Amino acid sequence: MASLETARPASARPALPRKYLLWLVGTRASLLGDAVLYFALGWAASAHGGGTAALVLTAITLPRTLLLLLGGAVCDRYGARPVMIAGDAVMLTLTLTLVLALVRPGPAASPWLLVTVAVVIGTVDACYLPATGAMPRQLVGKEQLPRALAMQQAGGQIASLLGAPMGSVLVAAAGLTGAAVADAGTFAIVLLVLIRLRPDFDVERSPRGEGLVAGTVGGVRIAAGHPVLRPALLLTAAAACFLLPVVSLLSPLLAREHGWSSEVTGLIAGGQSLGMLAVALVVSRRGTMSRIGRGAALGLCVSVPGITAMALAGTTAVVVAGGIVVGAGSGLFACHIGPLVLPCIPDTHLARMQALLVLVQSLALVVGNNVLGALADARGATVAVAVCAAGAFVAGIAGLLSKPMRRLHRKSSGVVPLVADSTVSRRS
Template identity: 80%
Template sequence: MAPLDTARPVPARPAALPRVYLVWLIGTRASLLGDAVLYFALGWAASAHGGGMGALVLTAITLPRTLLLLPGGAVGDRFGARRVMIAGDTVMLAATLLLALVGLRLGTSPWLLVVVAVVIGTVDAFYLPATGSMPRRLVGKEQLPRALAMQQAGSQIASLLGAPVGALLVAASGLTGAAVADAVTFAIVLVVLVCVRPAFDVERSPRGEGLLTGAADGVRIAVGDPVLRPALLLTAAAAGLLLPVVSLLNPLLAREHGWGAGAAGLVAGGQGLGMIAVALVVSRRGTMRRIGRGAALGLCVSAPGIAAVALADTAALAVAGGIVAGAGSGLFACHIGPLVLTGVPDTHLSRMQALLVLVQSLALVVGNNALGALADARGAALAAAVCAVGVCAAGTVGLVLEPVRRLRQE
């Protein structure tokens, strides 16, 4: 009798991501780094005119972005995401070069900063939904989770590098140097977009459909869909309870413990490293098969990390908590993105991305203000503990909701 073959089959390695996607990813992440540098430089320049002007500049970015997001998503679905991105990069290339020239000759007047901020916020309203839908247009659905995970890792790396690189440029050449650097990145991504063509045909929305009607139709589909609706609610919970921990509560906790800005920066860096590590693993191995459960599990994983940050009596424990919270946040982001992009009709890709950004922005505004008030009244530790409980509760609800729990990624 012939011996039985007991050798285990070697699992097939995941197919490499398309080169066209990798080229697009490198170009857009370079542009994202340039944006982070410019945002730091704008904030620094505005702070020289007082806190009120600094708040006005930030509001000038946020307000038009929020008001125009849904129409911006409808524009992307109507005319094509690539065209919208090319138009946005062209406008921003001209705006940053003009900022550098005017700033060099006339200085950084407060109203120049406000005008530039309005331009940034307006372009973002159209650009963010378009760029969020591009991975679906460049890779197949089976590779989408890995592609989005790599995009998430690149975004986090750009965010981590943005502030220190911006500080170096501002110290060396002021706002003009930061504007020129950002203009260079816009030129790079503009060349990339002109050369890159979407590999997958995606149906556009009807030309006869009005932009406001199209925006409302995107909201209608999201609210009525049994998967997209809880996905948006989980996204709101993550934005309102998870994001403020490092950006808002971490500095307050560091001040309460007398740790200083360095420790607060290490906690924020720990969160970024946790997110990058998980994103790189997912980009290599893919998401969990039950993709909805993976998103909910990410929120549950982040809860003990937030609790550690809240209860830490040493900076080292807070940094460890930040790493765990970042890992959970990365797990959530790497699963919620493909869950939404694969569950929405092709005609509504940009609109759904716009709705995702809008939900995150509104939840973050509410969360920051509510948690800030609670921290002032009862301390930052209690506010962070509330975040831990809330994030854990949201993740648990996601684990038991049947439409999310049973959703599979083929």
């Protein structure tokens, strides 16, 4: 296994810029507020039946998926910071409007109110997610980018861990209104941060004469023909298809197949999050592996023993340990794929590539969930988990054998891209 970068002691590494840390705290707080609101929306929708609950969740996912590439083109045209400011302003207005609608005397939140809120959230996400992915490039230098992205990953895991429990407590105490107030507060915080924040690194924007649709197609064409971005996208699809469903979809089915309690499923999910968080914290402290392409591929390989243990486990202790290993592999992959991809992207296409990464992951997850779910029904959850282990192993080995991935490495000056990229300039 490639060793972690040890050119300098950890204590000698320069601290991440205060601007980035301030932005990170604000956006992670907003992410936590979003997780609370999403839980509250799902809970409120469930009061109207399963069909309404599914409709509300679809109303978030569908516009976000359909508009994601277009949102990336918008972000590349107008800049990550302005898009984030606009998105936070819209979401602050939306959540406050929701609070006003809920505090009026009358019946509980109507299904159409919930669906409308969900559609707005999904539409804003389509622009906001690419902007969030592109923003670190404007706040930290390339040499610190891997650690910055790892810290961002760790913050996301913490928000994910705390979101549902905090949402359940808040909904029990104050209902959907309380969740909306809390989320509005987080949007106000990050909006103030973004207004006061001035990025230290200029990033070239896409030309204004380029149409948004043409820019979207151009971004896909660049990714498809790039020697690093193409295998990186394929590895991302493999991770979404073979890693993400293991805990979210297959562990509950595996628990029912073995007669385990629901608490075991919760422990598996917690173990996965713990493994991902631990790796993210290590990388944020020590940096990525020097051969950064191998690091991403190794993440898939590391997860294979954990998935195999879950498939063959006869005891809950082993399956929970397997979940931790799966999380460690997922974290290793996630902490390397971002800093692998970001420096290889032309500045004019930053957000579009981030949008494409999210879209590839989302589509692969949809396919993987449905195929693996059908396989579990036909042959059992154990067989479906074994297929995930085999798929992750094949994808990981393919990544290790890929010449562009093997050759990509990180020096003290940052990741060495395969294409010239000199459009980032330090502001005076």
